[in-house]
Amino acid sequence: MELPDYVKARQRSKQVVEKEFYKLDDDLRQIGRGKKYFLKTYGCQMNEHDSENIKAMLEELAFEETDNYKEADLILLNTCSIRENAHNKAFGMLGRLKHVKEFNNPDLIVGLCGCMAQEEGVVNKIMNKYKWVNFVIGTHNLHRLPYVLNDSLQRQRQEIEVFSREGNIIEGIPVKRENAYKAYVNIIYGCDKFCTYCIVPYTRGKQRSRNPKDIVREVEELVRDGYQEVTLLGQNVNAYGKDFDYEYNMANLLEDVSKTGIKRIFFMTSHPWDFTDEMIDVIAKYDNIMPFIHLPVQSGSSRILKLMGRRYTKESYLALFDKIKEKIPRVSVSTDIIVGFPGEKEEDFLETIDLVNHCQYDNAYTFIYSPREKTPAAKLQDQVPEQVKEERLHRLNEVVNKYFLENNKKNIGDIYEVLVEGISEKKNELFGYTETKKLINFKGDEDLIGKIVNVRVTEAKTWSLDGEIVK
Ligand code: 5AD
Ligand code: SF4
Numbered sequence: 001m002e003l004p005d006y007v008k009a010r011q012r013s014k015q016v017v018e019k020e021f022y023k024l025d026d027d028l029r030q031i032g033r034g035k036k037y038f039l040k041t042y043g044c045q046m047n048e049h050d051s052e053n054i055k056a057m058l059e060e061l062a063f064e065e066t067d068n069y070k071e072a073d074l075i076l077l078n079t080c081s082i083r084e085n086a087h088n089k090a091f092g093m094l095g096r097l098k099h100v101k102e103f104n105n106p107d108l109i110v111g112l113c114g115c116m117a118q119e120e121g122v123v124n125k126i127m128n129k130y131k132w133v134n135f136v137i138g139t140h141n142l143h144r145l146p147y148v149l150n151d152s153l154q155r156q157r158q159e160i161e162v163f164s165r166e167g168n169i170i171e172g173i174p175v176k177r178e179n180a181y182k183a184y185v186n187i188i189y190g191c192d193k194f195c196t197y198c199i200v201p202y203t204r205g206k207q208r209s210r211n212p213k214d215i216v217r218e219v220e221e222l223v224r225d226g227y228q229e230v231t232l233l234g235q236n237v238n239a240y241g242k243d244f245d246y247e248y249n250m251a252n253l254l255e256d257v258s259k260t261g262i263k264r265i266f267f268m269t270s271h272p273w274d275f276t277d278e279m280i281d282v283i284a285k286y287d288n289i290m291p292f293i294h295l296p297v298q299s300g301s302s303r304i305l306k307l308m309g310r311r312y313t314k315e316s317y318l319a320l321f322d323k324i325k326e327k328i329p330r331v332s333v334s335t336d337i338i339v340g341f342p343g344e345k346e347e348d349f350l351e352t353i354d355l356v357n358h359c360q361y362d363n364a365y366t367f368i369y370s371p372r373e374k375t376p377a378a379k380l381q382d383q384v385p386e387q388v389k390e391e392r393l394h395r396l397n398e399v400v401n402k403y404f405l406e407n408n409k410k411n412i413g414d415i416y417e418v419l420v421e422g423i424s425e426k427k428n429e430l431f432g433y434t435e436t437k438k439l440i441n442f443k444g445d446e447d448l449i450g451k452i453v454n455v456r457v458t459e460a461k462t463w464s465l466d467g468e469i470v471k
Helices: 006-010 045-060 084-103 120-129 142-154 212-224 250-258 277-285 302-308 314-327 346-359 386-410
Strands: 019-021 036-041 074-079 109-114 135-137 159-161 169-171 182-186 229-233 264-268 292-294 332-339 363-368 415-423 430-433 439-442 452-460 465-469
Touching (some): 045 074, 045 182, 135 142, 142 159, 212 229, 229 250, 250 277, 332 346
Parallel strands (some): 036 074, 074 109, 182 229, 439 465
Antiparallel strands (some): 415 430
């Protein structure tokens, strides 16, 4: 049994990160024969991509996927810690599963992985109140899933294997991609920013960049397999390469990935503090690097930004924003904003509204501040009352939504390259995303799915566009 420990999770060692290769013992390859698994994923794209690895690992053990948890022999929850409501969803699901296990299927194996597995409080609760959960496996040792699962099949006791310190980068974990045209590619794991509200540096560990050669090779393989689009993933992709003992950064990586010839490249998430002029130039220069940037601001008040530990001010953020808008043709920018951070006063909130009025974002994810276990912000005295947070969120949403619609209206008549992803259920039309990552619906032949077509925008809504194919 190995339990999570926040003191260790906070430490950042200078130890060099090595590369290891995923291995699977042959005698495990049949442990899932005749059995079905159900995997539920919560949270961000990192988790979605981890789930693609989990599925492939389970299928190498001969498990078969089901989308009905009631007929599963193995249920795995890939969880998220970012806000309290993510926790609540996972615990709610565990409550339902207890019922299934008690009344329908006593042999059901239930496992929990993802960020919640790295939290001391969660693991203690599972050990004390959820004794029927079969295993918990952490984010740093996910590649050991076959072994932890095998142990819990063999032994009648709860298995907990959570490493608090990140280990090496594991290459060669199998992957079952959800989509045949667009793929996620990890470029950097962990985060060293320690924004005071955020739990990620504890649950995902120290910043570790993947070797550029491995990334380029993976993208080349994707090109060969017919993929049109990659999204380069990391909690803070702009810090890419900072942990190398040689000079190689995110701008270099973007350039090298661009040269693989993949048709479309997206990347996320970018911390404003690490965004360099060199990156802006590279994005502007290469046609296959999409003009879309997710640039979380979190707050428009420099005072609150300081308390958040964000390392930039309202003014320096706006200077970066304006430069991006000026230098990258047709760029669209989205953001994340938190309201109700401890100590946020009405005047701080109005600074956020003022910033939004300047930036007029194409998209924004807005959140109510949620105190996270043992993070510095959770210990601040001046917590904002729930009602005030909700009221601010509502006011903020009205402003951001107004700009989504206004910007979309400005796109009417423009022609975009769209990767056709499928048929929308509601309208029986094709749908896809523009280079600027806007959802667009249009009429067309099913054969176009997986292809890139030119689409002219004909109508604008708050959350999507309508268009027509241009021959
Ligand atoms: N409360 C609310 N929102 C948070 N985020 C991160 N931590 C918290 C928290 N404790 C938001 C940030 C981040 C996004 C992924 O989630 O806006 O950019
Ligand atoms: Fe969390 Fe992002 Fe800040 Fe890292 S940069 S601590 S992931 S909000």
